[in-house]
Amino acid sequence: MAKIINQENPMMNGVTGTIGNLTFATRKGQTISFPKRGPNKKPPTEEQVAVQLNFERFAAYAQEAVADPVTKLMYAKAAKKGQTAFNVAFRDAARPPRIPQIDTRKYRGLVNDVIKFLVKDVVPVESVTVRILSAAGAELEQGDAARSTGNYWSYKATVANPAVFGTRVLVTATDLPGNVTEAEFVI
Known part of the structure; x- marks a missing residue:
């Protein structure tokens, strides 16, 4: 892992993502780089599959909720700054009362x-x-x-x-x- 020391460099300030074989991320205000991660060769565990299925279910609910104008408005009213109605609907599906x-x-x-x-x-x-x-x-x-x-x-x-x-x-x-x-x- 490498740290980018000159944070005033406009080319590297706030860079995230992968360029070539390097991945950039920002952690605690510091831009860091590390080698690109390759594909995972192990099959997912039962717990990982369960998390993936839940994620798909939550996303499907959120898509359905924002497709209805009344429900979308209700979720949009509950949204905080930077959130969408979709984000709030997803969170509602993920969290029980x-x-x-x-x-x-x-x-x-x-x-x-x-x-x-x-x-x-x-x-x-x-x-x-x-x-x-x-x-x-x-x-x-x-x-x-x-x-x-x-x-x-x-x-x-x-x-x-x-x-x-x-x-x-x-x-x-x-x-x-x-x-x-x-x-x-x-x-």
């Missing part, structure tokens, strides 16, 4: 008690479903949560639950690309 908070403080086991959820993703998720199970594991109720404000969702209980202690709340969030995340909270 997160459920960092399940708030059961207003749930006392009565009908119409509210459970709130914070669900984060690249863009707002498509849906959030809730299952409430007794301490013994029997399903008491299930249903769709409603979007509140921003990334918050809420669910109104439809069944009375006299034994709240030990109740399990299972939350499932599904985003636009179809990624699914589940979280559980025990009261």
Whole structure:
């Protein structure tokens, strides 16, 4: 590996790529050169194949998303400086939603008690479903949560639950690309 010392040289400043048998790259503000890498002769591992397939799936989703004007606009609004709607759609496909908070403080086991959820993703998720199970594991109720404000969702209980202690709340969030995340909270 060679370092280019004279960084003021306009011919070499910020050069990246391959010229002949030399490859140039910029690392920590320094332009470096190294021999051109040849083709890999080993077959890819199972993990590498899985990564390649996922990359293809994410790219296919992003292409489909930007082909639809409404979806493209939604992703374009979520883009930061230097990003395209395609970049944001790709990231959305690659990252499942997160459920960092399940708030059961207003749930006392009565009908119409509210459970709130914070669900984060690249863009707002498509849906959030809730299952409430007794301490013994029997399903008491299930249903769709409603979007509140921003990334918050809420669910109104439809069944009375006299034994709240030990109740399990299972939350499932599904985003636009179809990624699914589940979280559980025990009261």
